[in-house]
Amino acid sequence: xxxxxxxxxxxxxxxxxxxxxxxxxxxxxxxxxxxxxxxxxxxxxxxxxxxxxxxxxxxxxxxxxxxxxxxxxxxxxxxxxxxxxxxxxxxxxxxxxxxxxxxxxxxxxxxxxxxxxxxxxxxxxxxxxxxxxxxxxxxxxxxxxxxxxxxxxxxxxxxxxxxxxxxxxxxxxxxxxx
Numbered sequence: 601x602x603x604x605x606x607x608x609x610x611x612x613x614x615x616x617x618x619x620x621x622x623x624x625x626x627x628x629x630x631x632x633x634x635x636x637x638x639x640x641x642x643x644x645x646x647x648x649x650x651x652x653x654x655x656x657x658x659x660x661x662x663x664x665x666x667x668x669x670x671x672x673x674x675x676x677x678x679x680x681x682x683x684x685x686x687x688x689x690x691x692x693x694x695x696x697x698x699x700x701x702x703x704x705x706x707x708x709x710x711x712x713x714x715x716x717x718x719x720x721x722x723x724x725x726x727x728x729x730x731x732x733x734x735x736x737x738x739x740x741x742x743x744x745x746x747x748x749x750x751x752x753x754x755x756x757x758x759x760x761x762x763x764x765x766x767x768x769x770x771x772x773x774x775x776x777x778x
Contacts, residue, residue, distance in 0.1 A: 605631055620644050620679055641716035647690040648677035648764045649723040650771035651700055657746040659698050659728055660756075664741065665763070673745065673762040675771075676700075686721035694725060696735050698744050702728030707774040710766060720764075724771040749777065 607628040616623040622642040629635055651659035660673045676697040680689045691704055702725035712718035736742055747756065756762050757769070772778045 607631070610635060614642070615639070617642075638715065641712075641718060643712075643716065643718045644679045644681070645686065645719045645721060646677060646679050646712070647686045647693065647721040647723065648675040648767040649690040649694050649704070649725050650675055650768050650775075651694055651698070651702055651725040651728045652749070652775075653700075653728050653746060656749040658749055658752040659694070659700050660745040660747060660752075660762075661697050662743040662745050673747075673756050675762075675764040675767055677764070677767075680721065687723065690721065690723040690725075694728070695732060697740070697742060699730050699732045699734045700725075700728040701731045702726055705774070707767075708770045710770065720767060722767040722770045724775050726775070753778075 607630055609626060610629055611627040613625050614622055615625050620643060624640050624642045625637055626640055627635055627637050653659065659676065661676055662671055662673050664670070665672050676694045677690060678693045678697075680686050686709075687704055687706060691701070695701055705724045705726070707722040707724050709719055709721050712720050734742065734744065753772075757765065757772075762768070769778070
């Protein structure tokens with residue numbers, strides 16, 4: 601076993617970039633002095649919000665996702681544009697995607713995964729009410745689902761039938777609802 605030390609980046613090149621998503625090939629010198637290439641996602645930070653109505657229904661976006669080629673439940677959210685406040689992005693995405701607004705609380709910021717530089721800002725919104733119709737983007741075809749909290753935990757979250765699993769758990773823990 602070697603002493604823990606950060607790997608040294610030797611080279612980085614972008615292999616793909618489009619719509620705010622990218623893949624970089626990064627060559628690292630490892631602790632044993634060998635070199636290895638890694639392909640890393642390079643994206644903007646994102647915000648996700650677990651939204652609850654006063655009667656404890658979770659506000660979800662259900663939509664087809666091309667990666668798994670399946671319909672998934674998702675927490676409302678999206679990319680945080682440069683210079684924007686993550687909380688503002690979370691509130692705006694909640695309103696835009698679902699038409700709901702509530703009392704927003706910052707929960708945590710976490711890494712998306714170990715092969716990505718994406719930081720996900722996690723929020724909880726309570727007392728959410730529908731105040732408008734959703735205003736979706738051209739590529740968004742979303743069904744809004746209001747799911748009782750117990751059903752959400754047992755049939756969606758614990759079975760991994762959604763994106764944003766870690767964000768949902770962090771928000772529920774923050775709210776004392778696990």
